[in-house]
Structure formats: C-alpha cells, structure tokens
Amino acid sequence: MKSFSPPTIRLMGPGPSKVSERVLAAMARPTIGHLDPEFIRLMDEIGSLLRTAMRTENDLTFPVSAPGSAGMETCLVNLLEPGDTAVVCINGVFGGRMKEVVERAGATAVVVNDEWGAPVTPDKVEAALQENPQSKLVAFVHAETSTGALSDAQQICRIAKNHGVLVVVDAVTSLAGVPLEVDRWGIDAVYSGSQKCLSCPPGLSPVSLNKAALACVEARKTPVQSWFLDLSLVAAYWQGDGARAYHHTAPVNAMYALHESLIALHEEGLEASWARHERESGVLQEGLSNLGFEFLVDKKYRLPQLLSIRIPEFVDDEAQIRRHFRNAFSLEIGAGLGPLAGKVWRIGLMGAGANRDNIDACLSALASIFET
Numbered sequence: 001m002k003s004f005s006p007p008t009i010r011l012m013g014p015g016p017s018k019v020s021e022r023v024l025a026a027m028a029r030p031t032i033g034h035l036d037p038e039f040i041r042l043m044d045e046i047g048s049l050l051r052t053a054m055r056t057e058n059d060l061t062f063p064v065s066a067p068g069s070a071g072m073e074t075c076l077v078n079l080l081e082p083g084d085t086a087v088v089c090i091n092g093v094f095g096g097r098m099k100e101v102v103e104r105a106g107a108t109a110v111v112v113n114d115e116w117g118a119p120v121t122p123d124k125v126e127a128a129l130q131e132n133p134q135s136k137l138v139a140f141v142h143a144e145t146s147t148g149a150l151s152d153a154q155q156i157c158r159i160a161k162n163h164g165v166l167v168v169v170d171a172v173t174s175l176a177g178v179p180l181e182v183d184r185w186g187i188d189a190v191y192s193g194s195q196k197c198l199s200c201p202p203g204l205s206p207v208s209l210n211k212a213a214l215a216c217v218e219a220r221k222t223p224v225q226s227w228f229l230d231l232s233l234v235a236a237y238w239q240g241d242g243a244r245a246y247h248h249t250a251p252v253n254a255m256y257a258l259h260e261s262l263i264a265l266h267e268e269g270l271e272a273s274w275a276r277h278e279r280e281s282g283v284l285q286e287g288l289s290n291l292g293f294e295f296l297v298d299k300k301y302r303l304p305q306l307l308s309i310r311i312p313e314f315v316d317d318e319a320q321i322r323r324h325f326r327n328a329f330s331l332e333i334g335a336g337l338g339p340l341a342g343k344v345w346r347i348g349l350m351g352a353g354a355n356r357d358n359i360d361a362c363l364s365a366l367a368s369i370f371e372t
C-alpha cells in the first residue's frame with residue numbers, strides 16, 4: 001500500500017468543481033482545536049462571509065458539517081413536524097429528494113410537478129397553496145442541477161408570502177453562480193453546498209434561517225427527530241457568545257478551505273462572480289451550438305453554470321464516451337439522471353472552473369466525437 005495520489009482531472013460535471021490551489025493549500029494547514037479561540041474567530045468570519053455571499057443578515061448562518069443533502073435535511077426536519085403539510089416543487093432529482101425528506105419527517109408533501117428541464121411554474125404553486133391552505137411551507141430548488149433549469153425564486157417567494165407560508169430554497173448550485181437574494185426575496189430558510197460554485201471540496205453545507213423560520217422551530221411541539229441536525233442544539237455551537245457549547249467536532253480543515261474560498265469570492269466580488277459565470281457560459285454555449293449540440297433547457301431558464309446538452313443520435317454508448325473523455329482528455333462531464341439518463345450530458349462551469357481553458361478543453365473533447 002502507498003499513499004493515494006489522485007489523478008489530475010478537469011472537473012466539468014455537476015460537482016465537485018475545480019478547487020483552486022489556494023483553497024487546497026488552506027486545507028493543508030495545521031489542524032487546531034475546534035474550541036480554540038482562533039478557530040472560533042474563523043467560525044465567526046465564515047458566518048459573516050456567508051452572509052455576504054447569500055445576501056442576508058440572518059444571525060443563524062453557518063455551514064452544517066456535512067454535504068448539501070444535510071443542509072436540505074437541516075432545513076426541512078427542523079421546520080416540519082408530523083402532521084404538517086408542505087408544498088414541494090419537483091422539476092428534477094433534488095425536488096424529489098425534498099419530498100422524501102418531508103415525508104420522512106412525518107409531514108405530507110403536496111407536490112407541484114413540472115417537466116424535467118422546465119422551471120417550477122409559479123401559477124401551479126399559487127394553485128397548490130389555494131387548495132391547501134393548511135400548508136406550512138413551500139420548498140423548491142432554485143437551480144436544478146439534474147437538468148440545468150433555473151426557477152424564478154423571487155416570484156415563488158412572493159406567492160408564498162401572500163399565503164403567509166415559509167419558503168425553503170435549495171441554493172446548492174445557485175449560490176455564487178447566479179443572483180441569490182435571500183433577504184430581498186424573503187427566503188426563510190436556505191441551504192447550499194461547498195463543492196459547486198463555491199469551488200471548495202465537498203462536505204459542507206452552508207445554511208441560513210431568518211427570524212420567522214427560527215420562530216417556527218421554537219414553536220415545535222415535538223423534538224426534532226435528528227439529534228445531529230437539531231438547530232436548537234447546533235446553534236449553540238455556532239453562536240454562543242464566547243462560551244460555545246460542544247456539540248460535535250467541526251471538520252476543522254474543511255472549514256479552512258471554505259473560509260479561503262469565501263475570501264476568494266469576496267475578492268472577486270459576488271456580482272463579478274455572477275457575471276463571470278454568465279459570460280463564460282455564453283462562450284461555452286456558443287461553442288456547443290457551433291458543434292451542433294442542442295440544449296435541454298430553453299435559453300430563458302438556462303442555468304449558466306450547468307448545461308444539459310442532448311446526446312447526438314449516432315451515439316449508442318454514451319458511458320463509453322465519458323470514459324474516453326476521462327482517459328484521453330482527463331475530463332469529467334456528468335451523465336443524465338433519471339428520465340434523462342442516456343439522453344443528455346451535463347456540463348458544469350462552476351466557480352473556479354468557469355474559465356476559458358476549461359471551455360476550450362471541453363469543446364475539443366466534444367468535437368472529437370464527430371471525427372470517425
């Protein structure tokens with residue numbers, strides 16, 4: 001046995017995305033105690049950098065010590081109790097996961113279905129809330145990574161507010177890649193992930209909850225069934241003034257990485273990061289169109305940082321092509337999921353990976369499939 005030495009792969013799938021040298025270097029710094037005053041200072045800085053990135057002033061803004069799926073569970077299992085009703089919008093894989101989490105929390109999911117590749121239809125959310133006035137919240141995915149469709153979060157939030165229900169938003173892929181205005185849009189609970197447009201290694205899930213969401217958590221009649229994700233316990237670890245209560249041991253070095261990636265985002269500027277994703281994606285989309293590829297998602301709802309392209313008819317073993325890309329070009333792109341398996345490839349242009357070099361490499365790999 002020897003030490004593991006990973007190959008150098010150009011990550012252009014649905015995540016993880018490229019991690020820059022400075023973030024990797026930050027992660028390799030010496031581990032310190034998770035209750036050390038310097039680590040607590042780091043936690044505070046991460047909180048404030050996350051508030052800037054999410055455009056929120058929510059006090060309770062911190063990274064859950066687990067991947068994006070844990071952020072999803074944190075929001076839903078804390079806000080829902082057995083017997084509650086939640087409107088869940090499904091237009092891809094991750095909306096479907098939200099429904100599962102809602103149901104495992106003992107709540108009833110009222111599903112708003114849209115086609116895979118289409119955004120969530122706000123009118124359907126309106127209708128679902130009219131028909132189910134007992135609903136406690138609306139949950140939807142802002143940027144559906146399984147298809148590359150962007151939903152109108154602002155409009156859905158407005159509808160939810162009119163009905164006086166909370167809004168839970170999956171911003172795993174949207175954060176730092178497209179505009180996300182947590183406070184301005186009135187999002188009550190939001191979660192994201194470290195390995196998409198934040199360009200960090202996987203394993204952390206930034207979450208943020210506003211006062212209305214926390215009031216709902218405080219008003220619970222039953223304890224949250226998950227001890228680890230129970231916000232009333234974990235919040236004391238992230239927020240205690242000076243005296244932090246031990247809850248779990250934070251992944252110290254992963255926090256160094258997240259901090260560094262948030263500093264990098266701060267230096268670039270959030271709006272500049274949105275603009276870079278838009279601009280670089282435009283270049284990639286033009287190149288893909290020139291090669292003859294068609295997009296799954298209408299231009300109007302197309303996510304800059306994740307493009308689903310239709311696999312050409314003549315390809316009969318798409319997995320073999322992805323293996324070839326991996327072996328001959330050191331390039332990773334994503335497969336289609338669920339009903340889109342074998343029909344689309346998913347190309348990620350996320351965070352530090354949204355650059356011209358990646359675009360050129362991806363286009364030359366894709367061009368090679370037309371040469372026989």
Ligand SMILES: *Cc1c(COP(=O)(O)O)cnc(C)c1O
Nearest residue numbers: 067068069094143145172173193
């Ligand atoms: C990646 C992703 C998740 C899950 O994140 P993990 O870190 O894989 O647990 C959830 N929602 C969306 C939209 C995602 O893209």
